[in-house]
Amino acid sequence: MKEISNQKGLNSIWTDSLTSNLYPDGNALVDHLRTVHKKHAGFTEACASSCRDETGRNSYEWLAELVPDNEDLRVLDLACGSGPLLKILFDRNKKLNLKGVDMCPEELALAKARLVNSGANLFQSKAQNLTVINDNSIDMVFCHWALTLMDPIAPVLKEVRRVLTSKGSFVALVDGPMNIAPGYTEVHDLIYSYVQEEIPSYGKIDLGDPRVRGSESLSKLVRKVFPKSKVVIETNVVSMEGPATQVAEIAAGFFYAAFVLKPEKRKLMIRSLSNLLAIFKKKTEAKRQGRFSMPISRLLVVPDIK
Numbered sequence: 001m002k003e004i005s006n007q008k009g010l011n012s013i014w015t016d017s018l019t020s021n022l023y024p025d026g027n028a029l030v031d032h033l034r035t036v037h038k039k040h041a042g043f044t045e046a047c048a049s050s051c052r053d054e055t056g057r058n059s060y061e062w063l064a065e066l067v068p069d070n071e072d073l074r075v076l077d078l079a080c081g082s083g084p085l086l087k088i089l090f091d092r093n094k095k096l097n098l099k100g101v102d103m104c105p106e107e108l109a110l111a112k113a114r115l116v117n118s119g120a121n122l123f124q125s126k127a128q129n130l131t132v133i134n135d136n137s138i139d140m141v142f143c144h145w146a147l148t149l150m151d152p153i154a155p156v157l158k159e160v161r162r163v164l165t166s167k168g169s170f171v172a173l174v175d176g177p178m179n180i181a182p183g184y185t186e187v188h189d190l191i192y193s194y195v196q197e198e199i200p201s202y203g204k205i206d207l208g209d210p211r212v213r214g215s216e217s218l219s220k221l222v223r224k225v226f227p228k229s230k231v232v233i234e235t236n237v238v239s240m241e242g243p244a245t246q247v248a249e250i251a252a253g254f255f256y257a258a259f260v261l262k263p264e265k266r267k268l269m270i271r272s273l274s275n276l277l278a279i280f281k282k283k284t285e286a287k288r289q290g291r292f293s294m295p296i297s298r299l300l301v302v303p304d305i306k
């Protein structure tokens with residue numbers, strides 16, 4: 001135990017606030033996200049690309065299919081990270097004019113390398129203040145798994161409305177209702193139980209604005225900023241299978257909370273998680289296959305043409 005407590009996990013102004021029983025502000029949130037992404041750039045796509053729905057689509061493809069394959073459109077990927085969605089969009093339709101924005105330089109560097117011949121323009125900027133993008137200049141804004149992290153959220157939605165044309169649409173991938181994916185709540189609770197041994201209030205206080213995590217509260221938030229649009233939220237479940245320990249590593253990599261664990265504690269958590277995810281518990285550890293399922297939601301904000 002002594003060794004465990006001497007090892008370092010991941011520290012930021014946000015985690016320091018939590019351990020001092022203070023409510024972290026927006027700057028603490030930005031510092032935390034930058035700290036995680038600097039150390040683990042590209043981690044989101046490792047999990048999101050591997051998890052697929054019943055028809056074989058991963059969550060990037062579920063968003064990308066909303067883009068017509070042969071139209072000239074100006075598309076912005078908000079919080080594009082390492083650029084997987086932009087790459088799928090480029091491969092799908094060469095006529096798209098692509099832009100990406102993210103606040104983490106390490107993620108943008110990966111995106112730049114991947115999109116080298118795509119003509120995509122990438123900018124470092126916060127989503128709350130998109131000065132690099134002109135008013136009414138974008139036909140579709142996408143945001144894959146990042147809205148949940150943004151606080152304050154209202155300025156982000158207002159910036160999306162400002163940059164979109166009057167016929168433009170906004171599509172975001174956010175967390176789905178936990179209970180629709182078998183075993184997901186147990187995975188969440190297991191990871192958070194380890195994290196809370198180190199930071200008891202992690203979970204009661206989490207990253208981003210909690211209203212983005214519930215379908216009804218998200219809908220309400222969006223309708224306020226887009227009163228004349230149609231707001232639709234669809235749900236889906238994506239899953240992956242493989243050697244249980246590998247599945248546990250990839251699944252844990254998807255939870256920001258897991259990054260604050262010290263290495264030894266993380267190992268213990270991965271072990272429990274791979275037991276939980278094992279499909280046939282009786283097999284030896286090395287031979288166990290695991291399965292992880294994740295709930296996702298697709299938010300669509302489109303002009304209400306009646």
Ligand SMILES: C[S@@+](CC[C@H](N)C(=O)[O-])C[C@H]1O[C@@H](n2cnc3c(N)ncnc32)[C@H](O)[C@@H]1O
Nearest residue numbers: 044079080081102103104107126127144145146
């Ligand atoms: C979970 S990752 C998703 C990345 C990418 N969209 C994907 O799905 O692969 C979240 C991304 O949001 C970015 N991000 C979070 N808050 C942001 C903000 N307020 N402004 C700009 N980028 C932000 C982070 O830097 C990070 O790259």
